[in-house]
Amino acid sequence: MMPTTVDLQQKRCAIYTRRSVEQGLDHQFSSLEAQRAICSAYVASQQPKGWTEIPKHYDDGGQSGGNLNRPALQDLLSDVESGVVDVVVIYKLDRIxxxxxxxxxxxxxxxxxxxxxxxxxxxxDTADSTGRLILNVLLTFAQFEREISSDRLRDKFTAMRQRGLFVGGNPPFGYDLVDKKLVVNEPEAEVIRWMFRRYLEAKSYVTVSRELARRGVLRRSRVSKRGNFVRGRGISASSVWNMLGNPLYAGQVRNKGNCYPGIHDAIIPEDLWEDVQALRAKRTRAKVVEIYKTDLLRDLIYDGFGRKMGVFRDRRYREVRRYYISNQSEWGRRHGARRYRVKADPLEQLVLGSITSLLSNREQVRGLLLETGNHDGKLNKLCGAGDRIAKALESATPKRAQCILKALIERIELSSSWVKIIVRLSELPRLLQWDGIGLFRGDTIAWERSHQTTVIEIPANAVSMKRELTLLLKRRSAESAQLPNKHLVAMLDKARVAQAALDDRNVYTVTDLAMKVHCHPKRFTQLARLNYLAPDIVAAIRDGSQPAGLTCRTLYSVELPMDWALQRRILGFPDQPDFLRAAPGW
Structure with missing residues (x-):
């Protein structure tokens, strides 16, 4: 009889390790390596079952277990979806x-x-029902332990504040942190005293803020916990409001609405503190502030430069007008990029109509479902549900519509000529299977991993720039030593003289106008056309930064179009971006 062999199915094992703090990761044998060694030994003991360890490491050092936003874990989940992992091995349950x-x-x-x-x-392990039961029980206790730790920290901070101690963080303006205690910074303390006294006189946070800016008062520069340098900035009106209500300056520590005597020295005397608080209470608006959270496209819109667009409500008119406006970024300030603004209602209707049109298009929905791998018998049923979901979306309340759009749309990009809607294809079959009960929620874990998307591009002029009077002029480079061409500059001056002659209504013929300017009639017409040069071209000529090949002969002989962009291309100037605006000192 021939011997028989049993081929065990090979199981590829991925070992995942995690450590909450970064301290000690550079040691010769860290906690992550200890976890990996124990897990490797366990996998080796299961070799008779066909287990083999994957050489790739999934190690998260200095990562919290309270969320799934961990690089190595996301890499592991991607490999699980790719089918290269059969078993996930960890040292202890709370590691994952x-x-x-x-x-x-x-x-x-x-x-x-x-x-x-x-x-x-x-x-x-989760291969049997008993393992899954024990797993859930242990995880419940792990979460309980985490909540208990949070409660202990909260109780500790409460006790510290009740004893007048500073619990940590960046020290407020006017104090330095020495040996975990607040010590008065006298130069900044003088500014705090002036703010309190000035507010009693001006009765305006904005006035105090503007006077601080004129005096050149800035917050101190600092280095964040991540090692980033944070430049000191001015004190805004909202910061003035917060500082004037901070009981630390009166030698007190606030905790849950109650104030306790602090162990640090007060900057403001008690009578001045009470007078300021009485004035603040008198000036407080006694009305409920409504918080709007039902804007359909909130947290979804970005402009063409990647800046997030927030919601702005203009209350200057009889009816409140809503806009989505770009949040100015450091890059935008540095490059002079103007903020985009778009009316909220038309844009929301445009996006809502585009999504309902997509869902109602059975052929297009079928093609998208095939791209996501839906080839089974449910395909026809899912395609037929598109009309029902589209009607439900059209008649949905703002909250329900917002949940659907937030799950289906990854982001919306706007420019001056188009609107692009990036749709998550992974959410499309889930939405088509939705029964319409309750709120539709997306699978946020799937969003964190790589997933398929499709783009709906709508040619629409929905964006308007922030209204400002601007000239598109560039700052002259300090490194440029080129002097202005005196012949080109003189030609521009003659063009201004020719324009003045044209404005004189007492002269009617070109010959008479040319005689007045002391030139030939043909030359006069050439000079008059130069008054229609783009402002940045004129500025470059007067600044001496024009292209090297630009001469008087070129300007006289070329047929200048009225379009400034064509003028730049003909004369050899670079294209002027439409987002540049004049900055102070330009």
Missing amino acids: SRTLLDFVRLMDLFESFGVAFVAVTQNF
Whole structure:
């Protein structure tokens, strides 16, 4: 009889390790390496079952277990979806997650891809029902431990504040932090005293802020915990409001609405503090502030430069007008990029109509579903549900419509000539299977991983720039030593004289105008055309930064179009971006 061999199915095991703090990661044998060594030994013991360790490391050092935003974990999940992992091995349950909700989502993901989950020190895996039961119980206790730790920290901070101690963070303006205690910074303390006294006189936060700016008062520069340098900036009106209400300056520490005597020295005397608080209370508006959170496209819109667009409400008119306006970034300030503004209602209707049109187009929906791998018998049923979902979206309340759009749309990009809607294809089949009950919620874990998208491009002029009187002029480079061409500059001056002659209504013929300017009639017509040069071309000539090949003969002989962009191309100037605006000192 011939001997028989049994081929065990090979199971590829990925080891995941995590450590909450970065301290000690550079040691010769760190906690991550210890976790990996224990897990490797366990995988080696399971070789008779066909287990083999993947050489790739999934190590998260200095990462919290309270969320799933961890580089190595996201890399592991991508490999799970790619089918290169059969078993996920960890040292202990709380190494992969400390929250029940995140862990349940991970288990659903592993189960959907047929991946087993093993915790070595707890001696169980998810291959059987008993392991899954114990896993859920232990995870519940892990979450309980995390909540208990949070409660302990909260109680500790409360006790510290009640004893008048500073709990940490950046010290407020007017104080230095020495040995974890607040010490008065006398130069800044003088500014604080002036602010309190000036507010009693001016009764205006804006006035105090403007006078501080005129005096050149800035917050101190500092280095953040991540090592980033934060430049000191001026004190805004909102900062003045916060500082005038901070009880630390009166020698007190606030905790949950109550104030306790602090161990640090006060900057403001008690009578001045009480007078300022009485004035602030008298000037407080006694009305409920409505917080708007139902704008359909909130947190979804970005302009053509990648800046997020927030919601602005203009209350100067009888009816409140809503706009989406670009948030100015440091890059935008440095490059002089103007902010985009678009009316909210027309844009929301445009996006809503585009999504409902997509859902109602059975042929287009079918093509998108095929791209996502939906080839089974449910394909026709999903395609037929598009009309029902489109009608539900049109008649939905703002909150329900916002949830659907936020799940289906990844982002919306705007420019002066188009609107691009980036749609998540992974959410399309889930939306088509939705029964319409409750709020439709997207799968946020799937969003964090790579996923397919499609782009809906709409040619629309929805964007308007922020209204400002600007000239598109560039700053002269300090490195440029080129002097203005005196012949070109004199020609521009003659063009101004020719324009003045044209404005004189007492002269009617070109010959008479040319005689007045002391030139030939043909030359007069050539000079008159130069008054229609683009402002940046004129500025470059007077500044001496024009292209080297630009001469008087060229300007006289060329047929100048009225379009400034064509003028630049003909004369050899670079294209002028439409987002540049004049900055102070330009």
